[in-house]
Amino acid sequence: MFGKNEVLETIDMVEKEHLDIRTVTMGVSLLPCIRGTAKETAEAVYERVMRKAEALVPTAEALSREYGIPIVNKRVSVTPVSLVTAAFPKESPLVGSALDRAAHELGIDFLGGYSALVHKGMADYEEVFIRTIPQVLAETERLCSSVNVGSSRSGVNMDAIRLMGEIIKETAARTAGQGGIGCCKLVVFCNAVEDNPFMAGAFHGVGEADTVINVGVSGPGVVQHALSFVPEADLTDAAEVIKRTAFKITRAGQLIAKEAAKRLGARFGIVDLSLAPTPARGDSVAHILEELGLSVVGCHGTTAALAMLNDAVKKGGVMASSRVGGLSGAFIPVSEDIGMIESAAAGQISVEKLEAMTCVCSVGLDMIAIPGDTPASTIAAMIADEAAIGMVNSKTTAVRVIPAPGKKVGEEVQFGGLLGRAPILPVHGGDASKFIGRGGLIPAPIHSFKN
Amino acid sequence: MRAVVTVAGTDRKGIIAKVSALLYERDVNIEDISQTILGGQFAMIMMVETAKDEDFSALSAALDELGKSIGMSVRLQHAEIFDAMHNV
Structure with missing residues (x-):
């Protein structure tokens, strides 16, 4: 009771x-x-997604009304498209536009899975597929893309990383009129997960059941509010407050996930134990860290505070859900968090500090705008650094950076809506092109051999 | 089905009468009522049991409309959400 x-x-x-x-x-x-052909495949894809997800939006809206909890986004993830178009990779954009059309007609804001998994090696058809990504992201509105370039078991595919540096630059150039917005829909992963409900990196793994409901919860504002009542608590007690709050938030997610799966005739997949910010005030992960006693997110102490927050969220959430998965942890997308935006605009947080923070929380360098003239090899080197962190620490890491065309440090790029706005952060001016040019595979670390 | 009706807004006469009349008309049984004043605002919480064949959305819309007509926020929620969030 x-x-x-x-x-x-x-x-x-x-x-x-x-x-x-x-x-x-x-x-x-x-x-x-x-x-047998790309055209027939695209038609079959469109029909299947429309049929399976037809009731997604009305069902989520009904649940939201009945339980009195807003459900912000309704989304679809699909099998990595590179596997579906392996016989005709050049024509993959046909499937991409079919998926975008389905997203429009279903009334969902994003659909994820224009993806390829190349962490151990890149087949010819996968390389051709990856080279279609900039065009597809420029020609579609709601489709999201991701590429997995490394894993703790297999190492880091540096050939794929070199290519992704170029793909990100080209994607920015093709969407230059909108600040390079195509890059907001493109994630490069190490240790990508198959059941992630969050965009832009969601795809439906081949190890999954046919149709699955995954739910991502949120509530940075709730955690911040709970912490505001214990301003003098030591960090052990503060962690307890976060755990209790995460438990409540996750229970709401678990209830909605099970009910949604039942009503939609799908399997309940996982609840992603996440703290996902939005650009709205009072919905910021950065402000939780500041509530813990930092004058500004990005100062020394930020990594420790984030580590504590991330762990407490997981401990509270695991108890609250029968199945957890996805990315599970605090997200730190710079352009989507008002506290991060303000810190970046004031020059108080650097890419290097953000990289350190990604060692202790979910995901990685997320929604960071960098100068438009950043070389592809520097972007590839940023991806390599993140992938190395993910590989060695057996965690998911990712890079979603936007080399904003024509923009320089001190300027800002606006994306609008949930994607927010991003002050351009400086990147290191040193040259990694020779390192990136070597290519090959960074072998998996010794501690990956667990069998 | 167990549900919770919450009414919030500036205190005035006849709130309970109006809300309970609507619930009575729709065959909803009120099991418990509690009231509190929170930050100068009136808040009433009713535990209710709706008829088995009750259309939840329609009842919710009717309560919402009543709320607007008396200048209060009136909401209906499944009791399950509170059970889930506040009990282990």
Whole structure:
């Protein structure tokens, strides 16, 4: 049972502290859609996604009304498209536009899975596929793309990383009129997960069931609010407060996920134990870190505070859900978090500090705008650094950077909506092109041999 | 089905009468009522049991409309969400 205080607490969490279910994401396998030609395959893909996800938006809206918790995003992830178009990779954009059309008609803001998994080696068809990404991201609106370039088991594919540096530059150039927005929809991963509900990196893994519901919860504002009541608590006690709050948030996600799966005839996949910020004030991960006693996110102490926050969120969330997965942890996308935006604009946070922070939380260098003239080899080197962190520490890391065309340090690029705005951060001016030019595979670390 | 009705806003006469009349008309049983004043605002929480065949969305819309007509926020939520969030 529960009392009136619990009822009022839940309502306050929603109304004043931005508690929401960040995303209900339906994963759909596209493997049954492979046909003899690209055109037939694209048609089959469109029909399957439309049929499976037809009720996604109305069902999520009904759940939101009945339980009184906003469900912000309704999304679809699909099997990595490079596997579906392996026989005709040059024509992959046909499938890309079919997916974008489905996303429009379903009324969802993003659909993920224009993806390739090349962590150990890149087949010819995968290279051709990856080279279609800039065109596809420029010609579609809602389709998201990701490429996995490394794993703890297999090492880091430096040939793929070199290529991705060029692909990111080309994507920015092809969407230069909108500040390089194509790059906001492109993630380069190490240790990508198959059940991630969050964009832009969601895809439906081949090890998954046919149709799955994965849910990402959120609530940075709720955690910050809870911490504001214990300003003098030591960090052990602060961690306990975060755990208790994460438990409540995750329970809401678990309930919605199970009910959504039941109503949509899909399997319940996982709840992603995440703290995902938005550009709205009161919905910031950076402000939680500042609530813990930092004058500004990015100063010394930030990594330790984030490590504590990330761990406490997981400990509270694991207890609350029967199955957890996805990326699970605090997200630190610079352009999507008002605290991060303000710190970056004031020159208080650097790419190097952000890189350190990615060692202790989920994902990586996320939604960071860098000067438009940053060389492809420097972007590739940033990806290599992140991939190395992921590989050695057996965690997911990612890079989603935007070399904003024509922009320099001190300027800002606007994307609007959930993607927010990003002050251009400086990158190191040293040259890594010879290192990147070597190519090959960085072998997996010795501690990966666990069998 | 167990649900929770919450009414919030500036205190005035007839709130309970109006909300409970609507619930009575729709065959909803009120199991418990508690009231509190929170930051100068009136808040009422009702534990209710709806008829088995009740259309949740329609009842929710009717309560929302009533809320607007009396200048209060009236909401209906499944009790499950509170159970889930506040009990291990």
